[in-house]
Amino acid sequence: MLNIEKFTFGVGDRFAHQAGAQLTAFEQLAADGVDVTPVWNKSNREHTFVGSSPPSVHAAAKAAVDQRGWHKPWHVDADHIQLRTVDPFLPCSDFFTIDVADSIGKPASPEEVTAFVDRHPELIGTLHLDGLSAPLAVSRDEVIAVANQYLLAVKEAGEIYRYIAGVKGADNVIAEISMDETDAPQTPPELLIILAAIADEQVPVQTIAPKFTGRFNKGVDYVGDLKQFEREFSDDVAVIAHAIKAYGLPETLKLSVHSGSDKFSLYPIIYECLNRTGAGLHLKTAGTTWLEEIIGLSEAGGDGLALAKEIYAYALEHVDEFCAPYASVIDIDRSRLPDASTVESMSGPELAAVVRHDQNDEHFNPHVRQLLHVSFKVAAKHGERYTDLLKANAEIVGREVTKNLYERHLRPLFLGQSNPALSSARACSAESTGGQSQ
Structure with a gap:
């Protein structure tokens, strides 16, 4: 087994131009005394949307690693793969996010469920695990219900893992199992x-x-509800620590937080838990880098600003098309989306402020940011026009990419050092739901 490092951080790079700028953020954090391993991730869906292929992710990461002289570990994640999509990722990935969401809820056979429950009597009763906020009370019927919900998905994960390990060798594989793209959360x-x-x-x-x-x-x-998340995250950490000892799972096993970019109100909670327990963490981001490219091009002015405005106008005209694949993970109030003429009249700094996730800036518009987040294939339609502008404005775009990762993400998560946007983030998150979870 290829052992994963204690702290890993997934970085997406839709157009494979920002690996160096991303790596700079990890270098800055290492200079602060904390090593976090970069994991470049890109899903099959994203490759399909932009017309790229899995080897391009490894190539871009390797070029940045070589250019900057990065001698610490790094990985490439075959993100959200299934058995039918994994083959192109096998030669160029060492981290595999096995996605079994489609099989969750499909019941296993009654015989398999009964055998599982009989095999694990320790799961039934009042469970006192170290680090829990309260004991877990679990009945036999509840174990049966969870087995019915997840046993088939776990068996599918096993099938996919064995296929990957059979091709690459187990010593070359880091396995993650993803169950986050479902309707209902999993309790501790x-x-x-x-x-x-x-x-x-x-x-x-x-x-x-x-x-x-x-x-x-x-x-x-x-x-x-931030308090509910705090309890849930801490209890999940305790459950993992127990499962490692009880079931012989790898000692490196840790929580992974998907769609983790920009969750500013959660970072102090996660940092406190990691600091208190000594647990590891994997947190995955994806479209954040693409948004920083748009911000950088806006700031650059000229052709970069013009293209950023064109991309927004096109996205606004095709909002249904772009939002449909992401309907469960976006909340866009269309009445809060400015019309194309309003955006056309903006200066570069004004448009950048609309998109940049600074909750202290009155110009920030989360609805515009979400729409642009899911509209990256508009840039792909522009092909070399877009990528040539990234090259021409590499310094200003790269600066936005590095600053976003280092100041807004890595420092709060792993150093507990806040950035200016965080002071209002916790309050905004709670106020948006009246303190209730959704």
Whole structure:
């Protein structure tokens, strides 16, 4: 088994031009005394949308690593793969996010469920695990219900993992199991039952991505009850620590937070838990880098600003098309989207302020940011016009990419050092729901 590092951070790079700028943020954090391993991730869906291929992710990352003389670990994630999509990722990835969301809820056979429950009597009763906010009370019927919900998905994860390991060798694979793209969150008791099933399936999972309570919308802050998330995250960490000892799962096993970019109100909570428990973390971002490219091109003015405005106008005309694949992870109030003529009249700094996620800036518009987040294939339609502008404005775009990763993400998560946007983020997250989760 290829052991994952304690702290890893997934960075998406839609157009494979920002790996160097991203790596700079990790260098800055290392200079602060904290090593976090970059994991470049891109899903099959994203490759399809922009017309790229999996080897391009590895090539861009390797070029940045070589150019900057990065001698610490780094990985390339085959993001949200399934058995039918994994093959192109095998030669160029060492981290595999195994997505079994489609199989969740499809019941296993009654015989398999009964055998699982009989095999794990320790899951039934009042469970006192170190670090829990309260004991877990689990009945046999609840174990049966969770097994019915997840056992088939876990077996599918085992099938996919064994296929990957059979091709690459287990010593070259980091396995993550993703269950976050579902309708209902997994509670800590459910996570414990799922981990027992994963151990039975003999998958050496090193990160697991559950769905947490609340909304993890793309490119904007968390919406939900912060106190509930704090309890849930801490209890999940305790459950993982117990499962490692109880079921012989890898000692490197840790939580993975998907759609983790821009969840500013959660970072102090996560930092406190990691600092208190010594647990590891994988947090995955994706479209944030593409948004920073738009911000940088806007700031650059000229042709870059003109193209940014064209991209917004096209996205506004095709809002239904672009939002449909992401309907469960965006909340856009269309009445809050400015018309194309309003955006056309903006200066570069004005448009940048609309898109940049600074909650202290009165010009920031989370609805515009979310729409642009899911509209990256508009830039792909422009082909070399877009990528040539990225090259021509590499310094200003790269500066936005690095600053966003280092100041807004890595420092709050791993150093507990806030950035100016965070002071209002926690209040905004709670106020948006009246303190209730959604």
